[in-house]
Amino acid sequence: MSLILSPSMMCADFSNLKLEVEKLNNAGVDMYHMDVMDGRYVPNFALGPEDYQTIRSLTKKPMDAHLMIENPRAYIKFFSDLGADIIYFCPDAEKQPARTIDDIHALGKKAGIAVNTGTSFTTVQELLPNADYVLVMTVHPGFAGQPFQAFVMPKLDQFIAAKEKYEFVLGIDGAVSREKINQLHRKGVDNFILGTSALFNKSVSYQETIAQIRKE
Numbered sequence: 001m002s003l004i005l006s007p008s009m010m011c012a013d014f015s016n017l018k019l020e021v022e023k024l025n026n027a028g029v030d031m032y033h034m035d036v037m038d039g040r041y042v043p044n045f046a047l048g049p050e051d052y053q054t055i056r057s058l059t060k061k062p063m064d065a066h067l068m069i070e071n072p073r074a075y076i077k078f079f080s081d082l083g084a085d086i087i088y089f090c091p092d093a094e095k096q097p098a099r100t101i102d103d104i105h106a107l108g109k110k111a112g113i114a115v116n117t118g119t120s121f122t123t124v125q126e127l128l129p130n131a132d133y134v135l136v137m138t139v140h141p142g143f144a145g146q147p148f149q150a151f152v153m154p155k156l157d158q159f160i161a162a163k164e165k166y167e168f169v170l171g172i173d174g175a176v177s178r179e180k181i182n183q184l185h186r187k188g189v190d191n192f193i194l195g196t197s198a199l200f201n202k203s204v205s206y207q208e209t210i211a212q213i214r215k216e
Ligand code: DX5
Pocket: 008, 010, 011, 033, 035, 066, 139, 140, 141, 142, 143, 144, 145, 146, 173, 174, 175, 176, 193, 194, 195, 196, 197, 198
């Protein structure tokens, strides 16, 4: 089972983004996680189109777009044109989430659903046959550096079980620590969004951290 390590770029050091991406590329990360917020769906803003274009120009690795915005369907093409390979949206932000998945596929991109802390498994279950990626939020969406919301663990178990039936890549996003990666990769989670808990603002290099995680 794959171990996908995806740095959450809103946590990066933007005083030297070029060097940050070079270091992350060299450290062997698998994909870049790009948080997008509109100040309405969540009370915060994160990465913008210029950040996206800059990082896109610095790496050939896949990039996602984690849309924590209202009316995400209206912006699917915008992020596809910016170079997103995977586009996550929050199903509860859409009246017809199944159509949003179709729109993402029509652009030749991978469709992801981001399941917020307050969204149940049954609410999104019917989307699973067409979703390529599922991201179970382990913090309330909108900010880095928040505490892990352990109450979502039974729901995560439901997605781990559902993975047996459908072919989606299962990830978690929020307060992902090295211990959590170790524990949950064994249980069946594939993709780990690395933010301030596991990767950034540490005295250890990205190279060292990624190597340690892959060794464990
Ligand atoms: C929060 C974002 C996460 C966050 C992860 O809404 O979706 O990607 O930046 O950062 P940590 O790991 O610090 O929670």
